[in-house]
Amino acid sequence: MMNPGCISSYCIRIAPEQPLTFAVALSESTMVSGKKTKKTHESINNRLALVMKSGKYTLGYKTVLESLRSSKGKLIIISNNCPPLRKSEIEYYAMLAKVGVHHYNGNNVDLGTACGKYFRVSCLSIIDAGDSDIIKSLPGDQ
Template sequence: MVSGKKTKKTHESINSRLALVMKSGKYTLGYKSVLKSLRNSKGKLIIISNNCPPLRKSEIEYYAMLCKVGVHHYNGNNVDLGTACGKYFRVSCLSIVDPGVIPILSSRFLVINRRPLWNNANS
């Protein structure tokens, strides 16, 4: 039971931080614009929904690895991610270009299944 509450709390935390980024920061929505932001080295964090097609997901992860950008796998489908962004359409992936007023790029935000995305010993 505790793990269910904890995942719900982290999911709500991610949604609230995402709403703040949508209001105060800069972002791009969609597959093509995410790849463009990665190629231009403008993306700071990539968020991918869990039902993004595997080929697209692996391509985005590959570009992000080359650019040393964090990737967060959103624990919801593209409809949920679109709703969390405050949009009325589906969003399979988004790139945060400028986080705005909150430090979204902290290691506490970038947690997937309770383990960090990167190893701090390598950096």
């Protein structure tokens, strides 16, 4: 609820009988959950970078479907702005192949950057994790 004179979470009250007060309303639970999300996001990026160095993977929609059809994929990662029809088709194939699907918290540009590529990646399939423990650490369905 906004009071007159308040701008988002910063509130300044000026009254003739009271001195200037400045109050910041931040909930601690928001700060803690934001930190945890950022930390898990960074750990996923680190594990993904390790897969790119030491493991086998395929990038892109067509190759992800091929890896699922041939039962080679161990984990599928999908960006949050992947088109809904593609996303549901990948999830369907993954369900048939009994492969885990992780929904990445960033968009396709962020996922491409996390993979160390200079292009956008909407989905990727991890065939062999290499030295990374990404398959064990990421829950299958998130």
